[in-house]
Amino acid sequence: MDAPSALYQIILSDAARALHDERVLLDPSSVSSVDLTAFVSCYNEAPLIEQTSHRTWPLPETAWFLFMRWHDLLFLHWPVRPETIRPLIPRVLELDTFDGWCWIGIVPFRMTGVRPHYLPIPLAFPELNVRTYVKTPHKTGVWFFSLDAANWLAVRAARWLGMPYYDARMKVGSAGESVDYKSLRDHKKAAAAEFDATYAPTGEAYMAQTGTLDHWLTERYCLFSALRPDRILFGEIHHPQWRLQPATVELRSCTMLQASGIELSNSQPLCHFSRLQEVVAWPIVPIEDGKI
Numbered sequence: 001m002d003a004p005s006a007l008y009q010i011i012l013s014d015a016a017r018a019l020h021d022e023r024v025l026l027d028p029s030s031v032s033s034v035d036l037t038a039f040v041s042c043y044n045e046a047p048l049i050e051q052t053s054h055r056t057w058p059l060p061e062t063a064w065f066l067f068m069r070w071h072d073l074l075f076l077h078w079p080v081r082p083e084t085i086r087p088l089i090p091r092v093l094e095l096d097t098f099d100g101w102c103w104i105g106i107v108p109f110r111m112t113g114v115r116p117h118y119l120p121i122p123l124a125f126p127e128l129n130v131r132t133y134v135k136t137p138h139k140t141g142v143w144f145f146s147l148d149a150a151n152w153l154a155v156r157a158a159r160w161l162g163m164p165y166y167d168a169r170m171k172v173g174s175a176g177e178s179v180d181y182k183s184l185r186d187h188k189k190a191a192a193a194e195f196d197a198t199y200a201p202t203g204e205a206y207m208a209q210t211g212t213l214d215h216w217l218t219e220r221y222c223l224f225s226a227l228r229p230d231r232i233l234f235g236e237i238h239h240p241q242w243r244l245q246p247a248t249v250e251l252r253s254c255t256m257l258q259a260s261g262i263e264l265s266n267s268q269p270l271c272h273f274s275r276l277q278e279v280v281a282w283p284i285v286p287i288e289d290g291k292i
Contacts, residue, residue: 049238062282067280070111070278070279072273073277074107075244078264078267081101082095082101085104089134092287093134093232096133104264106129106130108126108128108195109128110126114154126170127149130147155167162225176200198249201245204245207243217270219242221236234287235284239279239280
């Protein structure tokens with residue numbers, strides 16, 4: 001059975017469990033573990049697929065596999081010297097740098113309408129990832145150190161594919177423009193990791209100009225990751241260009257980087273916010289013989 005077919009089976013067989021997922025604690029203005037409104041609404045991905053002028057390489061020729069909406073994203077970034085994280089990234093991938101620096105990111109957000117192509121069982125749940133940026137001779141993308149999610153089904157499916165997803169108890173709330181976000185990893189036999197913050201946009205939305213740091217950090221259209229060092233995964237994604245806003249954050253607790261073996265100074269992060277992004281993704285596949 002191929003990966004997409006297997007994921008369909010996982011979603012179909014365990015949809016009932018997702019309906020009763022109690023791991024997500026959300027206020028009434030947020031989302032439930034299953035996005036019930038999407039059962040009676042039709043997604044129109046055509047305008048999304050047609051927006052390609054901002055991409056640096058063409059869309060895959062095959063049909064997309066997964067649709068999702070990302071809400072209330074906070075991009076936290078810290079500069080780090082390449083030698084600090086080189087041992088943590090497989091040698092087949094080159095570190096991507098901006099003016100000689102690598103950047104480490106933490107991105108909390110929530111998702112709705114998460115569904116495979118043609119399958120009307122959309123899920124909704126918070127997710128938080130730890131990342132840096134890598135490249136191959138032909139593409140630049142995101143390297144995920146970890147992805148925490150408050151959905152048993154999503155974590156099981158992603159780990160089956162070979163992605164470093166972890167169970168977490170998460171609480172997301174909002175008050176006006178501000179977002180309160182709490183995450184506590186409780187995955188069995190995994191390193192402890194916690195995130196507790198309040199964040200909000202502080203300015204008007206804009207689209208970053210090519211060549212700027214803001215653009216370099218956010219306009220990424222493929223991902224790399226691995227649960228095992230001998231099986232590196234690759235996946236393509238697509239979305240319109242980000243509409244970013246400057247942001248502020250009150251970071252009460254964060255051990256996400258330490259859980260991935262990364263130690264940074266106590267410098268203040270660079271912060272960006274984005275209210276909404278619609279995304280399609282293609283199947284996750286292993287890199288064959290180190291070529292992509």
